[in-house]
Amino acid sequence: MTGAGADSLRTALVRQLTANGTIHDGRIAAAFEAVPRHLFVPQVPLELAYADDVVPMKQDRAGVLTSSVSQPSIIALMLQQAAIRPGDRVLEIGSGGYNAALLRELAGPGGAVTTVDIDADVTRRARVSLDQAGYGDVAVVQADGEFGDPERAPYDRIVVTVTAWEVAPAWVRQLRPGGRIVVPLRLRGQTRAVAFDLVGEHLESRSTTMCGFVSMQGVGAHYERYEDGLTYDEDQEDEPRPKGDVLELRRERRWSGLQVHREELLLDLYLWLATTLPGYCVLDRDGEAAVATADSLAYLSRRRGRDASHVELGCSGHGPGARVLIDRVVEQMRRWDGKHPTFQVHALGAELPRGFHIARRHSYITVQWEA
Ligand SMILES: C[S@@+](CC[C@H](N)C(=O)[O-])C[C@H]1O[C@@H](n2cnc3c(N)ncnc32)[C@H](O)[C@@H]1O
Structure with missing residues (x-):
């Protein structure tokens, strides 16, 4: 041509x-x-x-x-x-x-x-x-x-x-x-x-x-940590995590009533959970947001919503503490309410503003939430 x-x-x-x-x-x-x-x-x-x-x-x-x-x-x-x-x-x-x-x-x-x-x-x-x-x-x-x-x-x-x-x-x-x-x-x-x-x-x-x-x-260069089907950031070494294949245990599930558009990217919700709940990680199999404790794992689920273009969000879980964990995740999902994150970067050793601080090699990334 x-x-x-x-x-x-x-x-x-x-x-x-x-x-x-x-x-x-x-x-x-x-x-x-x-x-x-x-x-x-x-x-x-x-x-x-x-x-x-x-x-x-x-x-x-x-x-x-x-x-x-x-x-x-x-x-x-x-x-x-x-x-x-x-x-x-x-x-x-x-x-x-x-x-x-x-x-x-x-x-x-x-x-x-x-x-x-x-x-x-x-x-x-x-x-x-x-x-x-x-x-x-x-x-x-x-x-x-x-x-x-x-x-x-x-x-x-x-x-x-x-x-x-x-x-x-x-x-x-x-x-x-x-x-x-x-x-x-x-x-x-x-x-x-x-x-x-x-x-x-x-x-x-x-x-x-x-x-x-x-x-x-x-x-x-950086590396995410892959452990037992879960992905963590480098700084999340001390997060609790279940041993073995907890996903094989019986599944519990609860729907939240939260309706979102099918096409909506939920990355703000995921980051909200990551910065407000301990044990946040990502499922390797489908990239779904998850939260782990020492014996249980819960992760986001979706089903058809009020019409074909909406889905309802819920939470599924496995392990002896799954019900408690699911309730905690669903409650936190409802608190998100469409808030957006803002970010600040400060050098290590600098005075930090309020917010959730993510430690990197040379700096802190602070996440704050706005309505
Ligand atoms: C997505 S491509 C860049 C696309 C490009 N800006 C364009 O015009 O479309 C990413 C590039 O980053 C380079 N890269 C990876 N690590 C780097 C580093 N530490 N310093 C500089 N470049 C790097 C890779 O070699 C690759 O060519």
Whole structure:
């Protein structure tokens, strides 16, 4: 297909993302119109280059995806969160070239963009594609992004496009006062892109969106703990957990009366349970939110709700303490009442605000709840 074919596919993609409400900022639409995405994914047909889908680029020996050119709608949502202004100095962690070109469009002639990737294959390819597409002044650096890029710091904006366990201290150090960082944070089995503003010495969240990215490699790599069919974060070593296969024991169940739309993402409810009940974990088999004690396990269940588009939430459990645990979970589900989380990040040793504190290697992530 010709360049004209690529142009019309690109226009169609921008129309689609605008019509479904993903893009609501004219500058972002213009950037998507300007950047020839197909040059960054030359191995796939034009139709796939301009589909709203991720394009896988590299796998490790075990077949795990380690690099991709991200899905346009996720990129658009994160760019809106980042609110890049003309003249901004921007650092991207995790390169593919495509998002760096969009950032370059948004930062304009007075701005600057640096993109860092740990993988030399990725930076080599990004350099070639950026040059071909006319973005030769984007700096492409091969390094562990955990350390940012001190050479070109400070930055007004940092956009992380790889799943991180915490906000690396170097990113905070390299951010200008009042600067913003958007980072996909992995927390209690879920990933959200959080936009944080630097306020004094700490970070305060301004918005969050759901997303999925490949995991960070290098010094900042992290591991979830898988034990007896349950997944925990690294810091949850002391949580109680039942021995053996408690799921084999007789099932108890209680329905809550809580009705939610079938399509509704319940990640806020899950995080609410994670930050208000001890023993929170995630079932490996289906990613369902669960709560464990030393002898029992309870997890969320759903059944048809008041109509075909709603489901009723409930809780199922196994083990000698299942009934008590189920009652506790259902009561806590009812207390959630649609509240949304906000996040703060403080360095270890700093004074912490009220809220639920999640310990990471270099920082605390504090979760607070708003009606
Ligand atoms: C989803 S891809 C980035 C997509 C890209 N921003 C785009 O334009 O679509 C994530 C990238 O992060 C890189 N990565 C993983 N760990 C990293 C680290 N510690 N520092 C820098 N890059 C890292 C991977 O090599 C991979 O290329």
